[in-house]
Amino acid sequence: MxxxxxxxxxxxxxxxxxxxxxxxxxxxxxxxxxxxxxxxxxxxLPKTDFHLNKNNPVSILFWGRVTINYAASYYTFSKGSQFQKLIHKLKYHNKQDIGIALGKHFGESLKKTDFFKDIDVIIPVPLHPKKEKIRGYNQAKLVAVGLGQSMQKPIVSDNLIRKIHTESQTKKNKLERWENVDNIFELVEPSSLINKHILLVDDVVTTGSTLESCAHALLKAEGAKVSIATLAYA
Incomplete structure (x- = not known):
């Protein structure tokens, strides 16, 4: 020393x-x-092991809605749990290191599975600029940063954009969630994602409406494939 x-x-x-x-x-x-x-x-923390099984509850969410290669969540999210408190700190109390740390652990698990070995690029679900300015950061991007560090994959956070500012999804039912995010995302440069396997990242998946809308936008890139990774499944 x-x-x-x-x-x-x-x-x-x-x-x-x-x-x-x-x-x-x-x-x-x-x-x-x-x-x-x-x-x-x-x-x-309540791990799901969904990343070990292709036909897990997160994958099934998207059946018949949008073509997803693989989908997994690392933890189970339940109200009042210790994990919910961590997510609350991440989203609302500026504890950005939580997202990166949990993303790293998730990435270490994902890179050991055959399903996620050929990922080319990691893209977080974007916040509208107005909302990101208020919060000061995008929690999905922090999770993506942690995943990228473990999986050694590049993160692109300026290609997929949210073009419309929408209300919070928290108190909406499944149909209202879908209507709230339908067609609100777009790609700035689809050509940069041609034939890429994209890992789309968010913090929590509930009905999958936001991720579905993002995936539809990403799949406009010729030959692109989309897989999904979220920290938690509610």
Whole structure:
């Protein structure tokens, strides 16, 4: 270990005395090899293993609606759960590191499956510029960043755009969700995605309406294929 490394470690330990690194899930101290969420909490988060099975509940959501190669969610989302609290912090409390950290773990699992090995590019579901300006970031892009780091794939966040600002989907039923997002996405440069296998990314999938609308826009690129990855399935 060099003198520079020793000084860096000493400085980080000193800073942690005043600004301790805490797990975003349980609030306990993180060990040096842990990031954002402690190992214990990661172990207890409700994994689905959908990425191991082609015909899983997320894939089935899109049957007869849009052609999707593969689709998977890493966790199960239920109201009042520890995982819901993490997603709430990610979306509404500027805890951007949660999206990147969970995306990394998801990416490590995805790259081990045959279904997602030939992904060419990762594209997050876009927010309307007005909404992104208010929030300050796009949580789906943060998840995509984590996935990209683990899977070593490029992220493109400026080609698929949301051209219409819509109301929140939270309190809408299935039909209202579909009507709210129908035909609101478009590709800026379809030619750059010709014959590409695209991984479309979002934080949570409920009815799949937003992802369906995005996929229809992406499939306008000649020869493109679309697969879907979300952190959670509600």
């Amino acid at each position: 060099t003198l520079k490394d020793s000084i860096s470690i000493w400085f980080n330990d000193f800073v942690n005395l005043f600004y301790p690194r805490l797990c975003e899930a349980c609030g306990n101290y993180l060990f040096k090899n842990e990031e954002t969420i402690c190992t214990r909490c990661l172990f207890h």
